[in-house]
Amino acid sequence: MISAHEMTGNDFLTISSVVESAVTADQPLVALESTVIAHGLPRPQNLETALRLEEIVRAEACVPGTIAVLNGKLCVGLDAAQRELIATESDVKKVSTRDLPIAVTRRWNGATTVASTMWIAHRAGIRVFATGGIGGVHRGSLPDVSADLPELARTPMIVVCSGAKIVLDLPSTREWLETHSVTVVGYGCDELPAFYSRRSGLPVDVRCDSPKEVVEIFNAQRELGMESALLVTVPVPAEAEVDADLLQRVLDGSLAEADRQRITGRDLTPFLLARMAEQSAGATLRANIALLENNARVAAQIARAL
Ligand code: PSU
Ligand code: MN
Numbered sequence: 001m002i003s004a005h006e007m008t009g010n011d012f013l014t015i016s017s018v019v020e021s022a023v024t025a026d027q028p029l030v031a032l033e034s035t036v037i038a039h040g041l042p043r044p045q046n047l048e049t050a051l052r053l054e055e056i057v058r059a060e061a062c063v064p065g066t067i068a069v070l071n072g073k074l075c076v077g078l079d080a081a082q083r084e085l086i087a088t089e090s091d092v093k094k095v096s097t098r099d100l101p102i103a104v105t106r107r108w109n110g111a112t113t114v115a116s117t118m119w120i121a122h123r124a125g126i127r128v129f130a131t132g133g134i135g136g137v138h139r140g141s142l143p144d145v146s147a148d149l150p151e152l153a154r155t156p157m158i159v160v161c162s163g164a165k166i167v168l169d170l171p172s173t174r175e176w177l178e179t180h181s182v183t184v185v186g187y188g189c190d191e192l193p194a195f196y197s198r199r200s201g202l203p204v205d206v207r208c209d210s211p212k213e214v215v216e217i218f219n220a221q222r223e224l225g226m227e228s229a230l231l232v233t234v235p236v237p238a239e240a241e242v243d244a245d246l247l248q249r250v251l252d253g254s255l256a257e258a259d260r261q262r263i264t265g266r267d268l269t270p271f272l273l274a275r276m277a278e279q280s281a282g283a284t285l286r287a288n289i290a291l292l293e294n295n296a297r298v299a300a301q302i303a304r305a306l
Pocket of ligand 1: 033034035036039040041112113114115131132133134135136145146147148265266267268269273288292
């Protein structure tokens with residue numbers, strides 16, 4: 001069996017025994033992130049959703065690997081106490097890739113974003129990762145570009161999501177992915193989904209209607225020697241989609257409020273998501289949970305086909 005040290009050349013990676021044996025036995029695995037648990041969803045729905053996502057992956061005969069930083073260790077596969085700590089402790093930091101060297105040195109407890117989850121999952125030997133919405137290019141004059149984008153450009157994984165979060169500048173985010181050669185799949189759709197909405201008016205590169213079709217394109221990327229990820233975008237289930245007028249209203253209100261309160265940097269996305277959930281009487285929260293669950297299921301089906 002290859003040890004974590006041999007895989008990464010460092011002692012910071014801690015892989016749970018369940019995940020490690022699945023990697024060694026080449027069983028299908030799905031990585032899950034933890035920023036959505038610690039900073040993306042309110043309590044108590046966050047812990048419930050974290051548990052539910054793992055159950056969904058297991059029900060599809062795959063092994064879930066939720067990723068977080070605990071006492072400076074990059075953990076792949078959490079036990080119940082670790083999962084609860086991430087969901088309930090108030091000093092859990094939002095750790096992106098640039099923070100990893102600080103987190104391990106200062107022994108932080110941290111939740112990993114899409115970027116840092118990809119970084120860790122890839123080094124742990126996991127090839128499929130499910131999340132809600134990726135980060136991207138923010139609206140506004142200051143160029144605020146999520147580290148999720150460059151990580152997608154340099155990590156050969158399948159990332160399953162519902163597009164980029166609607167709080168972002170979606171046309172700019174779409175352009176960024178194209179410039180940096182990240183292939184974008186519409187899973188059962190011809191348009192890039194817009195997180196709480198099923199449509200954005202922006203094109204995907206290719207439509208796939210089955211896990212097998214996704215795997216064929218992923219394998220072609222690898223055979224071509226490409227480094228970039230395959231971004232598989234799945235629309236929110238129709239029954240959970242947020243009404244367009246309501247969404248526009250709460251989005252405009254939340255963006256204006258963030259501006260007034262001068263919320264920037266890593267606090268911006270969590271602020272906007274929380275604000276929209278309040279202002280929509282939970283409609284955006286229900287959509288977020290529904291799309292997370294659906295994406296976990298699709299990711300597991302793809303992992304099984306891989
Ligand atoms: N998906 C969700 N909710 C979230 C996130 C994704 O449904 O909160 C998180 C991801 O971890 C993503 C992060 O990486 O938001 C983006 O943050 P930023 O815009 O600061 O890069
Ligand atoms: Mn940012």
